[in-house]
């Protein structure tokens with residue numbers, strides 16, 4: 001008589017639908033059952049006892065169709081029972097050519113992942129951090145390495161592992177009838193105690209307040225304001241505006257030492273001809289500029305912008321081109337400007353090119369000159385949009 005014939009089929013049997021539902025109550029988790037030998041195995045000589053037999057004898061079990069069983073290593077201890085199950089036909093035996101193709105495919109992906117990982121490590125030390133392609137190439141390398149590893153594992157699973165169907169016992173998810181009744185009683189009692197049913201005024205004011213609150217998000221949606229157009233393309237800098245500190249002091253040639261930096265705002269003449277610095281929040285949001293004095297000959301301007309600086313003084317927008325944070329950490333020895341939000345790093349001597357981090361374009365440069373009185377002035381507004389790249393790609 002086969003094992004299947006020996007199985008109990010009554011309502012209490014773990015092999016019956018009802019018994020399967022209750023298996024979790026009588027036998028605990030599958031791990032508990034595997035440790036104690038209880039559960040399905042202990043309650044009826046079902047699958048558990050069959051597995052025990054497999055463990056000991058390593059023989060076939062079944063009802064007609066011969067299936068191979070796998071010897072389970074002893075070091076797996078209590079988990080051996082879980083693993084001692086019917087083994088499905090080895091894919092290599094089913095289709096040897098397909099299996100070998102799978103092995104080659106997995107090998108290819110793993111090899112690709114290894115090569116990309118090595119390239120990532122080498123480039124980190126040997127790459128030129130000042131080149132525009134440095135960060136993207138690093139990203140591509142690590143991306144290919146991770147993707148290769150992932151694809152290899154997926155192909156391994158799909159093409160080389162046995163094709164197995166597993167059924168897991170689950171306890172019923174619905175509440176017991178007693179729990180349902182208890183909940184209904186609690187709910188009814190709570191409803192009575194709130195008095196909502198007795199006091200119409202409470203019920204109506206509650207519904208009115210909740211309904212009106214539900215409309216609040218709609219009001220916000222309709223109050224977004226007009227769609228910005230050209231105003232995002234311009235700042236308060238104009239031809240002749242002086243570069244002044246937040247205190248309103250206009251800077252002159254010679255005020256900054258070599259390696260010095262100052263945050264400046266546009267100062268424009270009022271009705272009396274007196275220069276007034278614009279430092280309100282709206283101006284500061286897009287017109288804040290860093291004036292930096294480099295060593296002589298250090299600046300490497302973009303062709304065509306040779307006249308945008310004055311004796312080593314350069315001016316760049318302080319608004320990060322990644323997400324708009326103020327870029328303010330200047331390292332004089334390396335000429336790096338760092339944005340503290342996501343560590344974008346800009347190289348000042350190379351027109352504030354981003355050399356690290358998520359920023360995708362250089363900080364916009366403000367063309368400057370010196371007027372007859374020796375004050376720094378803007379030659380014009382920025383010729384490109386300042387701020388985050390998502391609305392101002394160049």
Ligand code: FES
Nearest residue numbers: 320323339342344
């Ligand atoms: S805002 Fe500057 S790096 Fe993100």
